[in-house]
Amino acid sequence: MASAAAAASSSQNTNPNETDSETLLDEKEMKKRRIVRDSNLRRTISSTQWPIIYSPHYNITCFGLERCHPFDSTKWGKVFKICEDAGWLTKENIVEPNEAKFGDLLISHTYFYLKSLYWPCQVARAVEVPIVALLFPCIIERCLLKPFRYQVGGTVAAAYFALERGWAINIGGGFHHASSNSGAGFCIYNDITISLQFLFNDTSLKKLIQKAMIVDLDAHQGNGHERDFKGDERVYIFDMFNYSIYPRDQEAKEAISKAVRLRKFTEDAEYLRELKANLKQALTEFLPDIIIYNAGTDCFENDPLGCLSISAKVSIFI
Numbered sequence: 250m251a252s253a254a255a256a257a258s259s260s261q262n263t264n265p266n267e268t269d270s271e272t273l274l275d276e277k278e279m280k281k282r283r284i285v286r287d288s289n290l291r292r293t294i295s296s297t298q299w300p301i302i303y304s305p306h307y308n309i310t311c312f313g314l315e316r317c318h319p320f321d322s323t324k325w326g327k328v329f330k331i332c333e334d335a336g337w338l339t340k341e342n343i344v345e346p347n348e349a350k351f352g353d354l355l356i357s358h359t360y361f362y363l364k365s366l367y368w369p370c371q372v373a374r375a376v377e378v379p380i381v382a383l384l385f386p387c388i389i390e391r392c393l394l395k396p397f398r399y400q401v402g403g404t405v406a407a408a409y410f411a412l413e414r415g416w417a418i419n420i421g422g423g424f425h426h427a428s429s430n431s432g433a434g435f436c437i438y439n440d441i442t443i444s445l446q447f448l449f450n451d452t453s454l455k456k457l458i459q460k461a462m463i464v465d466l467d468a469h470q471g472n473g474h475e476r477d478f479k480g481d482e483r484v485y486i487f488d489m490f491n492y493s494i495y496p497r498d499q500e501a502k503e504a505i506s507k508a509v510r511l512r513k514f515t516e517d518a519e520y521l522r523e524l525k526a527n528l529k530q531a532l533t534e535f536l537p538d539i540i541i542y543n544a545g546t547d548c549f550e551n552d553p554l555g556c557l558s559i560s561a562k563v564s565i566f567i
């Protein structure tokens with residue numbers, strides 16, 4: 250799962266009469282603003298760098314235990330190496346993110362959920378690798394949680410770069426099964442929710458970002474940011490997924506603004522036809538200030554989890 254953000258039109262609010270006094274904000278909103286103000290996740294970028302974010306810290310290895318799950322937990326490094334070997338990217342022309350700290354994560358996650366990650370059983374359940382429950386918390390922290398937190402930092406940095414450059418890519422993130430108080434499906438932290446909360450609550454942006462669209466083309470139905478943004482009219486969720494596989498979360502599905510259900514082993518032509526028609530319709534219903542795109546790498550025909558039949562040619566295109 251890779252996450253990318255692209256800025257669309259801006260709708261800067263310049264109405265001087267609008268009531269925006271911090272005194273009228275509730276304590277929750279004030280807390281979010283303080284988190285953004287005190288964070289170091291927003292990175293600077295030089296004129297010689299691309300708005301592409303990656304860190305070797307993304308990759309998860311833990312004495313070979315990572316092979317207990319069909320998910321490739323070092324795929325982010327492989328993607329970067331392919332791009333590097335092809336001469337498209339170098340370590341110098343990309344940006345390394347900072348690790349999201351406990352305080353940053355609180356912009357979306359509950360304190361109790363974050364504290365629960367000190368329990369190996371909780372992490373083992375979220376990453377679906379039972380043997381993780383037998384590891385020492387310090388090993389889980391270093392080998393598992395830290396890489397995820399770097400990827401969260403990458404998605405937040407990408408969201409900001411998209412505002413500066415018009416587009417940005419994080420070669421990581423896209424953890425759409427994690428919500429504010431729960432982790433699941435190899436997702437611990439909800440990086441997409443966190444990045445949007447940063448933009449919505451960053452007073453330095455002067456309300457540049459008021460409406461966001463999430464385009465989720467991962468083969469699985471998203472159910473993390475769906476739960477986080479349920480009932481929030483600022484966020485439109487477009488989700489195209491194989492309905493016969495995990496998570497089949499009906500409650501979360503109610504928060505999806507445009508759900509496109511795909512049959513098992515859907516092929517290129519049908520996939521592209523559905524994507525084009527439904528995305529076009531979504532953009533007539535909702536004009537976002539920014540689009541967060543969760544790239545669907547598990548739509549690929551050889552992926553063991555997605556059960557779709559999208560060729561490499563089309564997988565690269567989407």
Ligand SMILES: [Zn+2]
Binds near residue numbers: 469
């Ligand atoms: Zn997936």
